[in-house]
Amino acid sequence: MKNQWIEFLYGRVTVKVSGKGIERFLNVLIRNGIHIWNVKRHGTETITFKMRLHDAKNIRFYARKSECSITFLRRSGIPFLFKRLLKNSGFLLGAGVFLLIILLLSNVIWGIEIKGAKPATEYKIRKELDKMGVKIGKVQFFVKNVEGIQRQLTNNIGDLTWIGVELNGTTYHLQAVEKNEPKKPENLSPQNLVAKKKATIVKMFIETGQPVVERNDHVEPGQILVSGVYGQEGNTELVAATGKVWGETWYKSNVKLPLITNFKVYNGKEKQKRSLLMGNWEIPIWGFGKPEFEKYETEKDVRKIHFLKWDLPISYVHKTIREREEFTREYTNEEAEKEALNLARKQIKSELDEDAIIKDEKILHKSTKNGKVILDIHFKIIENIAVGQPIFKETPE
């Protein structure tokens, strides 16, 4: 017996033959290589049998010659199943759309939870998130990734020391830590103001306390500038000396600056590519072709696609290709000197308080070695040199 599955695959039909000389007709069919099976007799003039769909087209030709009439009763097998599937494609489509909708909804932001922030800060965070496009109802692929959100929030909201952003399913959990800036003590304990470094006093601005030094005095570190002991002899009062004492201080700095420097810069040209990643197989969706840049760097942002609570083995990839250019900066000696000076100034400024002023600068030594300009610079700075030093009650004052 032949394998029925093959027949199932190619499709089979049940044929009803009625009329006279059915046996003769069957013989004709068989001799012509038409495979039939399951022949059954129904009454005197009818017979049913099954045959291949493939042969069904030819059967009419033989039937015409005989005195039989044929009708097709049942069709079964893959071709008919397929046809029915097409006919009922609405269901299939519905199922597909249903899965698609679930897939889509699984990748939408459904909640943003902020913990550990005061209402005011929370409002700021929400506003900042809105600006970034992180809103309920947005698709996750089109907002920044978690690290990006974290960076931007930390940068843009001053009240935050740290913020942890975590994407858990469809909800962003934000854990904020606010800055607790210490309040300035209003009631200072009794203190003196002392010098913190060697300086010459230029200007004094004293709120409370008894100045001990005068202008143009030279002070050593630790020397009392303003005393917290206030009042006449024998009738003294301890106060917290406050105020500012401006002193001229000196700094020496040594800077080196190469004359020729190579930089790698992005020139702003970029190309976006979007694709789906399945295992190792990447299917581009948007942005085709190779970038026409000579030198470039690629930034890759890969997002997993979720389905309900599962991660699918498919990812959405967003590539940003930026063109890179090599840029060579060349200074002449004078320019280099100027730049080096600027550099030195910046260095000094970063070490000093904000209200410090550079009064004067003098280049002590200048040399060019190995393509580098080396400068020794002497700075005169005017800065607040006063720091508080508490007065202890035990000390006999």
Place this chain on the structure above:
Amino acid sequence: MAKKWGGRIRNWMANKMDLPQDVMMDLPRITMIGQIHVYIENHRGLLAFTDKELRLLLKQGQLLIKGSSFVIKTILPEEILLEGKIDQVMYITDNPGGKK
């Protein structure tokens, strides 16, 4: 006469060379499985088929199978597989009284 001679030679060869008779002599080979299946090879066509009777043409004579609820499971130019309840298998030869 020539045909008869050929038949004789074939018969002789089959006997002497120990060849199966159905190959040499164009005889039907009938395989039965209990009462339920009959498998006939080397037939020459269908003569009549109802659910109680199957009549096949052979090279010489006819084969009549009687029973009930017959279904032809497969039919090929020289083979036929019949299913049902088989009661009798009869050879009908042209010369009267040639029942076997």
